[in-house]
Amino acid sequence: MSTDKMKQQLVNNSIVKPSTKGGFNWSLILGAAFLMATSAVGPGFLTQTTVFTQTLGASFAFVILVSIFLDIGAQLNIWRVIVVSKKRAQDIANDLLPGLGFVIAVTVALGGLAFNIGNLGGAGMGMSVLFPEITPVLGAAISAVIAISLFLLKDASKEMDRFTIVMGASLMGMTLYVLLSTSPPIGEALYRSIWPEKLNVLAIVTLVGGTVGGYITFAGAHRLIDAGMAGQEALPQVNSGSISAICLASVVRVVLFLAALGVISTGVILDPENPTASMFQHAAGNIGYKLFGLVLWTAAITSVIGAAYTSVSFLKTLHPFIDRNTRGFIIGFILASSLVFCFIGKPVTLLIVAGALNGFILPATLSIMLIAARKSAIVGDYKHPVWMSVFGWLITIMMAAMSLYTLFIMIFG
Template identity: 50%
Template structure:
């Protein structure tokens, strides 16, 4: 027997106060903000500096894959009315525990990078080492989990900073000489294809817990069944659209700096873009942004990754409730200690995206298998184009992941 929760057991958001569209947009921005963390910023800047206009091809592939992955996963979760780990265990007993483990491990990788990103932000602002900054960030994250209202303040602060970040990116694109023709040409006709960059940015955008965050949020909002597919489509496409626009803008801003012959600082490449185009103000502002993005990502990654572990403790809810805070604190402490010992925040932020890119084909394959199970999906017929393209993503990401691993040796 599996520990299959009924649909009525899912926590519901007050439907009287929130419309389905509001819930869908909440899921969209949860996914987008989870994706646009310090790793996202650092990965985009790093590969732009290394590959120039050819990185546009990786971004194009990433956007296409993001749409396919999120449309598949969100639809399957919402139509079935069950979380991903429950679906996995229904396909094959024990598979849900494997998926929970993979997501938790991927979340831990993300968290190591997120703590490092927050520490890097403090390094920009105050000159302290990224390692010591990570310790401060880890302590602050623990405090936020204890003082719940702080989480709301943090979320609202980052939303405001995200708007300002976009405004500065627009400013950079306007005042700098962006080689648009070169960018478009190499996006569709690259002279070099780097599998590592594709695996990394796809994994950093829809890998690990991020691919499930939006779908699970829709469940918590009470949106289940075929009747809510239009909200799934709107939420998934909006979230991907927001993240993709920011990535393209950062790519163009970075390319405008790179073509001048300027070398991005390998220890903090994204900050280099802001510093070159907007001076010390841009550099310091980016420090605030990186710290805030890192902190928010630490909280989101910790909460979502540890929530997958509630399936591992089954119906022993007392155990889960009594020890959940200890689990959360331990998750943050381990992430912080590992980063403190490893250091090199920029390299860590790139690596964690690649690590979660390895997990993506496994988790997507599990959900695609669930889509063919009539016991789980009822009379719903998953669109063939999503099924076929979904398996193509699984095959490509598995191949690219293997190629990347072989390239490391």
Template identity: 45%
Template sequence: MSDRTSPGNDKGDGVSVPGPATTTSGAVGFARSRRASLIGAIFMMATSAIGPGFITQTATFTASLGAAFAFGILASIVIDFIVQANIWQIITASGKRAAELANEAIPFSGYVLSVLVIIGGLVFNIGNIAGAGLGLNAMLGLDPKIGGALSALLAIGIFLSRKAGLLLDRAMIVFGLIMIGLTVAVAIIANPPVGDALRQTVLPDTIDFAAITTIVGGTVGGYITYAGAHKLLDSGTAGPEHIKQVTNSAFTGIAITGIMRYVLFLGFLGVTASGVVLDLSGNPAGQAFEAAAGEWGMRAFGLVLWAAGISSVIGAAFTSVSFMTVFSAKLDQRRRGWVTVLFIVIGLVAYLIMGTTPVALLVFAGGFNGLILPLGFTVFMYIAWFRRDLLGGYRVQWWLLALGTATTVLTWYMGVVSFTKIFEFLAA
């Protein structure tokens, strides 16, 4: 298994930094590698944020709330923007992984954060494998258990490859483009009531905090919060001097995910508004795609869900395992690769033996990680406000800090009022 860091010198803290360029070709090669890693980080965040959980959650809540769920989509986009912009800047400026930075700011908080993210990542990954299985079922008619197993094995193959880092970057981009293209096509065919959706985006008929907490958790909760930032650290993008580049990348990723989320919602809304009743105990997202475009729509949905599932399996495993380094300095890049494989295998075994339906797993995973979000974000808001010494003196913009603080309060409130209902999803 190959080392996944970019070319450079190891500082001993888990962050690779570039060594001095000795030739023009070497400098150009490193610049291209850095650019590819930035694009890979954008698509890792985007595909993780629009995984099978988000797709299934959007279909489920659109079927029950109709156009009013547009407000939930808007809330998830705004919260995503605020959380990611803060986290990417804070982690990049510090040059340290989230758990290590948290420990330096508040003793032992990094260990607590790591345990929560790893548990949440495992819950997500069980759902991701289930989603990939559902995708192959819709696309090829395979049993979801078999499809999930094959998808997990493919993800493992990427990590075992001699060119794992390159494959990871390319896979994130290819899967992301497939998801965007097919979803846009189905949304156009579905012909949704755009006017009503736009009105209820800001003036909803009803607000369901459990639905919003779940969709936020499925887009920026748990490991997703840190996926892109940790990917950047592994590429050597660390230090205050990279903040502008990183912030632009974060905004690009957020724009991609925001557009994708709204387009996906409009596609489901078009189907439900036409009078089609989705079976929430089955595969509501697949039913919506089939209703919009017939058998072609079902096959396209299968490909979208499979691409979302397998890319999210990779993203969840990669980021969750990156939090384990706080427990052992010996967990270098080579060992992390094998631990990542084990992480995927554990998720696969859990999926194969669990009796809970894939749809229930996917909805619960978002809700559970929505409960984790405010815990970690509170720590990073504390660092941004009071521990600039850990950020190399870098000061996050005041308006971004103010929005981050307000978002922290909001996510705590949503988590408290929706706690019981989220666990009810698992029993559905």
């Protein structure tokens, strides 16, 4: 089959759609940015932010600020190299060392599957909060059907972009409502963002890993590649999209942090079993509790879509059949995740193993991108900024060291 026919078949049989030539394709950029941002803002993101706010208080502002800079550094490096090379991350890895891309693809897909099980659990719990007569298992099944239905639509790529944008904007609006229901000490938060009273390095690493770790940072970049936005001429759009994605996720983080800080500053002790639900309820009463259910469901369903889409984008390298049937494999990925959750529950061992592997994905893939950025056989005559490379290597070393430390603790206690 000729190259042109293969490209046309991909357009017809998958969710891939070429981008328009010339100028900024704002719809695509926003879609890629929101896909990455909503992939990051999952159930774990909500709990993580609330728990760290309770632990560090206003000093958590410093952690958020530092993590934002690290997130931008990691994402800019990865997105630029992927788009300039016109290749997905696993293909770049295979170019550097044959077989390495396959290892990364399987690792990312395993992590995506495990976390998708957790995301569906969050979606089921959110739906159960909204409708008490619906059990979390039934809620997860309904959420899976909704996600699958999106990919059954004729122009699934554009519908996915629209869905993530609408859901992401709604998520921001809902968390902002909760913030306005509290009176957080904003002045102290601003002061502590520069001069923290408490410092937790592990919290910084956790936030960076939760925002751009695993499959998350590749969601938007692979979306751009699939849409045909590639080459050095696309760099301005890549810069806008990657930074926008981090800013979107960070806005949700900051608003959620301030809302939690407003509640905690009154002396309230949050329920350790479900700190985020407790925070929402203390902030806005029963309305706040229902709002928590809607926020949780929104965060979870968008993360389900992002995890499935990105995980399958990595599996495309394994066999041409997967590449030709992307839509079917995404649906199958969501279906498999929901079946595991509904009939087995959350497999603890799988989640633990995937979590440990996920900690190594960012430093491994970021280092691969940084090496590839200096290989003319991969990026052509593109010159990667030196400051960006230095920043990227600092992030790589820090994340690798903390991941090794975490693994050591897991093994030896």
